[in-house]
Amino acid sequence: xxxxxxxxxxxxxxxxxxxxxxxxxxxxxxxxxxxxxxxxxxxxxxxxxxxxxxxxxxxxxxxxxxxxxxxxxxxxxxxxxxxxxxxxxxxxxxxxxxxxxxxxxxxxxxxxxxxxxxxxxxxxxxxxxxxxxxxxxxxxxxxxxxxxxxxxxxxxxxxxxxxxxxxxxxxxxxxxxxxxxxxxxxxxxxxxxxxxxxxxxxxxxxxxxxxxxxxxxxxxxxxxxxxxxxxxxxxxxxxxxxxxxxxxxxxxxxxxxxxxxxxxxxxxxxxxxxxxxxxxxxxxxxxxxxxxxxxxxxxxxxxx
Amino acid sequence: xxxxxxxxxxxxxxxxxxxxxxxxxxxxxxxxxxxxxxxxxxxxxxxxxxxxxxxxxxxxxxxxxxxxxxxxxxxxxxxxxxxxxxxxxxxxxxxxxxxxxxxxxxxxxxxxxxxxxxxxxxxxxxxxxxxxxxxxxxxxxxxxxxxxxxxxxxxxxxxxxxxxxxxxxxxxxxxxxxxxxxxxxxxxxxxxxxxxxxxxxxxxxxxxxxxxxxxxxxxxxxxxxxxxxxxxxxxxxxxxxxxxxxxxxxxxxxxxxxxxxxxxxxxxxxxxxxxxxxxxxxxxxxxxxxxxxxxxxxxxxxxxxxxxxxxxxxxxxxxxxxxxxxxxxxxxxxxxxxxxxxxxxxxxxxxxxxxxxxxxxxxxxxxxxxxxxxxxxxxxxxxxxxxxxxxxxxxxxxxxxxxxxxxxxxxxxxxxxx
Numbered sequence: 265x266x267x268x269x270x271x272x273x274x275x276x277x278x279x280x281x282x283x284x285x286x287x288x289x290x291x292x293x294x295x296x297x298x299x300x301x302x303x304x305x306x307x308x309x310x311x312x313x314x315x316x317x318x319x320x321x322x323x324x325x326x327x328x329x330x331x332x333x334x335x336x337x338x339x340x341x342x343x344x345x346x347x348x349x350x351x352x353x354x355x356x357x358x359x360x361x362x363x364x365x366x367x368x369x370x371x372x373x374x375x376x377x378x379x380x381x382x383x384x385x386x387x388x389x390x391x392x393x394x395x396x397x398x399x400x401x402x403x404x405x406x407x408x409x410x411x412x413x414x415x416x417x418x419x420x421x422x423x424x425x426x427x428x429x430x431x432x433x434x435x436x437x438x439x440x441x442x443x444x445x446x447x448x449x450x451x452x453x454x455x456x457x458x459x460x461x462x463x464x465x466x467x468x469x470x471x472x473x474x475x476x477x478x479x480x481x482x483x484x485x486x487x488x489x490x491x492x493x494x495x496x497x498x499x500x501x502x503x504x505x506x507x508x509x510x511x512x513x514x515x516x517x518x519x520x521x522x523x524x525x526x527x528x529x530x531x532x533x534x535x536x537x538x539x540x541x542x543x544x545x546x547x548x549x550x551x552x553x554x555x556x557x558x559x560x561x562x563x564x565x566x567x568x
Numbered sequence: 569x570x571x572x573x574x575x576x577x578x579x580x581x582x583x584x585x586x587x588x589x590x591x592x593x594x595x596x597x598x599x600x601x602x603x604x605x606x607x608x609x610x611x612x613x614x615x616x617x618x619x620x621x622x623x624x625x626x627x628x629x630x631x632x633x634x635x636x637x638x639x640x641x642x643x644x645x646x647x648x649x650x651x652x653x654x655x656x657x658x659x660x661x662x663x664x665x666x667x668x669x670x671x672x673x674x675x676x677x678x679x680x681x682x683x684x685x686x687x688x689x690x691x692x693x694x695x696x697x698x699x700x701x702x703x704x705x706x707x708x709x710x711x712x713x714x715x716x717x718x719x720x721x722x723x724x725x726x727x728x729x730x731x732x733x734x735x736x737x738x739x740x741x742x743x744x745x746x747x748x749x750x751x752x753x754x755x756x757x758x759x760x761x762x763x764x765x766x767x768x769x770x771x772x773x774x775x776x777x778x779x780x781x782x783x784x785x786x787x788x789x790x791x792x793x794x795x796x797x798x799x800x801x802x803x804x805x806x807x808x809x810x811x812x813x814x815x816x817x818x819x820x821x822x823x824x825x826x827x828x829x830x831x832x833x834x835x836x837x838x839x840x841x842x843x844x845x846x847x848x849x850x851x852x853x854x855x856x857x858x859x860x861x862x863x864x865x866x867x868x869x870x871x872x873x874x875x876x877x878x879x880x881x882x883x884x885x886x887x888x889x890x891x892x893x894x895x896x897x898x899x900x901x902x903x904x905x906x907x908x909x910x911x912x913x914x915x916x917x918x919x920x921x922x923x924x925x926x927x928x929x930x931x932x933x934x935x936x937x938x939x940x941x942x943x944x945x946x947x948x949x950x951x952x953x954x955x956x957x958x959x960x961x962x963x964x965x966x967x968x969x970x971x972x973x974x975x976x977x978x979x980x981x982x983x984x985x986x
Contacts, residue, residue, distance in 0.1 A: 530951050531950070
């Protein structure tokens, strides 16, 4: 055999091996991403009459989507979801950044701060919701206890749409900022110390160092954290579900809760799938927006 | 030679074991955490003793009727055969029949159906029959009662109230007299949960009306406003807990047991817990009565209780039906009454001396259960329930008026009753 033949067959077998190694990942993606999303979309074009479910699924085209546009409850739950995104994403970012900066301080004993960072993150969402539900409870809750001690009237936190939304936002921010902090802490630790030393030599103040070094260097970490947080915020379910069950009325119901109710309680799989598809589109649009923005700002900083 | 013997023994042993396994049936029954799975286990043990070929596994899940149904919807929508029997809430048979989840029992019971059905309390025979088919067998009965503090009523020399306004007045007098800021006059379910449907329906029925009339939606009536107006009066008088819109069913019992409630509207399990729980501060002070009504109206109450359904996807339907019939027998009704103060589904069990000894109030409970009414029967009950509970909850929270709550309820119910 000549050398040429050997190298081609080696190329071939390497390519084959490469394809082979990619197969499991591709199959997994097909199975857990492509297949469910296709099924979801397909289901959203059908409807079952639950008064007579045995008549089976009927093809209804886009009727489920038109129904969503006329559905006040859908719009309200969408508004509520967007509200949670708009409040808790920046909220968690600010608190998380503070926590990360604190954890990045050269403490001699680092583990208490880091444990404090990890604990809220490790707590299951439903537990977190239940615990904070007790915190905001009218008679026995710690929040009202504090209010009464400082001389205020106790508040019915979970019976008023505004107060319940505030209580839920506080809980989400508490829960989410530790994840933010972890992501940002990793970013902080990758910033070379020499930059700060050079800045110090040049006489830059701590604030200037933060604005000129820390923030720009942290930018990629911030964006990744923001994307993750935004996507999970769009899917907000557990915490309001455990704290208010959507009440009072449907005031604190999120889109994910409405989808859960429509499919699992009402067994209206067609409409539930249409709502889920809309939620998917919402996350897709927001994530694409983020990615576009990061890519543009990355190329811009490359030009500098 | 030795090896040959061992092999033969092994083969025979396997064959024998397989033979036993063929005769042994394993039945899996699903029950909620609130329906006393411990008592179900004892009943199942008794059944296993009498039927050595049957092994019963009790699966427990879901603290509320809603969360149980969510789990069961998932299992049954995927036609999973893992469950053979399921305890279902009295509100579910219509939906279970429509979805084809429950195996109709008629063909299994044959001529026995006509014999056993009249032995049950009438409401339960009716609740489990959908379009002439028997979808499940009653396991235990339930209804809502008015629980009250005997000691406080005696202290202020007030009779057990007959009308809602009497009750509000009495509650106010006791609250003013006791001067305990924790004390609630009247507590009932107000959170957006299933129990809140009854909070709306009881005064509606008391006014002589119902959600539907001849199968048509019937809430354009002055009576449909009365429940809202009643709770409005209670709020004004300050007898409802301030956070009534956050109160789920079991919270009422917890508050009552802590000595913080004068009157409570709740289910049958309440008395036993308030009288027997180690941490109860109201032992020996718990009175039970018929729920009040409006002046000129009639007392009404919500029917509850749990039924045994055989899953349509079970692989052991014959054996499952046999076990279901045992669970729905006067003997088991009596066992449950004594062990869990579950209300019996057979009228004669209420008069059983041993049952009366364990639950002195059962004699008075029978007429209440006999007149208890069913929540709207619908294949789409979850939507019906959601329309009622979320608007009752919003009204109690003070974010909707009678008009907006009723209009919103109407717009959600209308598509379900076309």
